[in-house]
Amino acid sequence: MKKNILDIVYNFFIDSNDFNGIPLRKISKNLNIDYISSIETIKELVNEDKVSIQSSTNPNIIGFQHYPQNIQIQILEDAKLIEISYSKFGDFTIESENTEFPICLYPSKEYLVKNRDLKDFERAEYSKRLALAEPHLEPVFFEMDVLDRYITDPRYDFKFEDYSGSIIHTHDEQDTPHLREEDQIFLNTFGLAFGTNNDRIIAVYLRYLKDLTPDHQTYWKTKEIGGACKVLKEYHDNIVLGNWNTSYSIFNGFIGELNCLYDLSQFIFSKPLLLKKFNEEKRLREFTYFLSPTSKNYSDFVLLLDKMMSENLNKDFFKNKVELFDLEELGNGIVERKPKGTIRLFEEWISSQFKSSNDNDLKNLFKIFKDIRKERQSPAHKIIENKYDKNYTQKRIDLVKKGYNSMRILRHIFQQHPHAKTFNTPKWLENSDIKNF
Template identity: 25%
Template sequence: MKEEILKIITDYYLNSGDFNGFPLYNFDKNYTDLICQLIDEDKVEVLSSAFVINPHIKALKLNIDKEDQKREVINNGDSVVLYPTEKYLKELNINSEKPFTKMLLDGQEQLKILFFDIEILETYFQDPRYKVFWHDYRGSIVVSDEFYGEDLESEYIKDFGLGYHKEKLYEERVVGVFLGDLAELSLNAQLKWKVNYLENQQDYLINEGFYKNLILGEWVDEVSIYDAILDEMIVINKMCENMGIPHLFNKTYKPHTFEKPEDYRIMFLPTLKNYYSFILALEKIIIHNINYKTFTTTAKYIKPVERKDDKGNLKHSLNMMSEWLKQNIRTNEDIDELIINPLKSIRKIRQVPAHEIYSNQYDKLLYKKQNEMIIETYKAIRSIRLFFANYPGNKEIEIPEYLITGEKIRIY
């Protein structure tokens, strides 16, 4: 009878479709003693609402003491669910062509995070049949609406997270995905991910925000520096309204959402092509987005500047901004060094792919260059907001607390 009980629990796990545990209440008789023996023999393990929120899936490896497991069975506690152990399942040597489904068949936990070469994401970003939604430290992959229903191997990843090498950290980015999501992919899709599977899994860790949010269910109050720039731009435009001048930025974007310009994000693959695409996006959002009418408008306490120089040529927006800021703001700071030069460097780098033929290169140092560029850009935009805050009435404008303190702004 003990073997029959073990078979019932095992068959239920393997054939449930979602690798669910067998509820204790499904037995029509009391098999407490036999189940406890199976627990002692490392063939059955117990989850219950006393241990986890949802005992019907084996989400995480918990290593619950056997005596505690048996106590739940004896007391017939709420939501007691039985599973074949990983040790027992491996002894069965169940075959499957799908590598990640095989891991669940062997009893591994559904929320186990597996790490892959980040290059796997480029295959989706470069393929218009897919949409990759990215937000700070996590994202998802879906099939584009116009291709939905076609034979795309059911490639849907509900959640993937940014990971790092434990020693190299930001020098080596990887992608982490839940085993449960990978196991639902088709054979071809699983094999594609398997090619990018990192052998030394123990050398990598997932981003703290991803772990807190999706594993622990905690609220993550840190903000990406990319979103911080967009928030600063919104505040600056509100200040312009109070100052009686046109918005400094012709367009603002929605921070903290997936609705952000393409390539305005961290690079997943450190290539020159991706770096220049990022620079182009940054130039469009900041430089090309500057409204020269802000500088030519007369308002209370504000002196405008001329649109043309002495020779009758139109001035560039950044030159106008430099002249306008120096004319209207009294400060010991070097405005060009603080604001103008970092923004001009964006335009300077952008000139390379715009006017030269270049060879694409793979270079992990580009991660560092991108981080340095976004930091300097943020400092410049933040400085504008700080200068504008001194205008009468602008201190009354609501500013997100994290922008004021700067404590929760992160570079992922």
């Protein structure tokens, strides 16, 4: 009987497409034996390290760990008290156990290593680990540049939020994949983590790596990092615990403040200060932590940030508010009208409308606009070799912090306008924790 139970547990696991375990009560049903007697035999298999059990709200996968044998034995002993209840719905009868923590059985790691044929997993390193009963929610860590081949390839749909993202291959209008089968991947989720030197890296739970093709599992393996790495708490809480997070990244905060300033200025003056808003859901590629620290990525980010700030100022907004041109004398009584830049127009107008107790407040505000414009112009007129330097990550974050602070200050200035009293500011901008992950 012991061998029959072991064979059922083993075959159920290796035949499963998702590396699932068999429910405890199925053993006695499949073999038509007494439920209590089956538990006694299973306890023997656990003690022999041939079978391992999972007991949780979702025991159908090995979630976090294999429990020590003494704990497994106690769980099986307690399972003798679990009873079945039946609920009837019309012609259907549903059977359920009176427990919040059902039990599933798996072949042990030791038994699988000795007996499982792994030829189907030769190049699928992460699928192989699951095939040997490693926990599905074990995080695996990678260098940030593992994402580069997907970010730069338009045949992949690369999506990301504040601290997580996903990758999927795309199709044409006839629903034909753009890529060969070996490159048709789907990575449901990856997240932000930190390496031993506190550098930002990538974390993927083992369960999701199995959805990569063997070719791509081999590629990801070359970027894997060992050591004492840590998953960002917000990502772990969201993906593993299923908790909602009320914190937002500084990137999201900047876009939120910019969009709010657009709406607020439109509300007050019937004309927006800015030319356009930006989609908070479909984030701009440069507005993420998931970029390698290269000079090209940094330059692209600075260019975008300047376009969102200085180039996004609506020149028409200042019409009839300030003089739009300078008159430059050319001699012989000839003058030339030269248009003022948008930063200068904005600075002249707001200085005439808003008075601060500290004269440096507005100067510092517009210094941010000018510094970002200057930073953009530095690489714009040169051919610069692309370089890798971890300092570029912090430089990007420092710039977006400045941009966020400037937008937030401007929103508070505009909110002091008499016509802004009934404007509804998005609550998350005021009440949420906007932070640098």
